[in-house]
Amino acid sequence: MNDKKDYNRAKNYAMRLLTFRRRSEKEIKDKLLQKGYRDDIIDKVLDFLKEYQLIDDYVFARQWVEHRLAARPMGVVGLKYELKKYGIDKQKAEAVLAEIDAEMELELAQKLIQKKINNSSKPLTKQRAAGLLQRRGFSYDTIFKVLSEWD
Structure with missing residues (x-):
């Protein structure tokens, strides 16, 4: 009983x-x-x-990634870490994250940096931009590409 x-x-x-x-x-x-x-x-x-x-962990992972990309853009590395924290197994996480290609990640990183430049009273240095992108889980290739476009 x-x-x-x-x-x-x-x-x-x-x-x-x-x-x-x-x-x-x-x-x-x-x-x-x-x-x-x-x-x-x-x-x-x-x-x-x-x-x-x-x-359903797969559905949860998809919705979490969609929300995360819309609300607070992150790179694939950061998303993978967060999904692991929520207990999503590696195969499901990789299946969901496979939809994010290098081009999309680069776009997200560029938009994030542009937003930071527009909304910051301090000038954004390359070093601060690199740190921000790294903390948000963007790959080193993406960070390098964003910084190489810097004038």
Whole structure:
């Protein structure tokens, strides 16, 4: 009887988490562990959520990358790191990130630098621009190309 009650509470908590935004399987599992639910209960909840397609790490990864590129552009390296942090396995992350080619990453980096130049009261030096791009996870090739266009 207590197991069923715990399962229902855990499932309801997971469903509540999903009302705010999509979550990865790892996020849900971590949150349930923090609440003190047992592994067998968590596994049942995750099975339920997968069965009803309420969690799907590939869909989560795609939406996360789209949001990230629109809200706060990052390079492929940075995106890969963030997806790993959310527990997305390497194959799914690479499948999603394969859609971002070198040309698109270069465009994102150029737009980011241009925005920084336009919105900054201080002049943007090559060194600061390189640091910004590096912190945002752009590849060294992309950083080099952006800086080589610098006049």
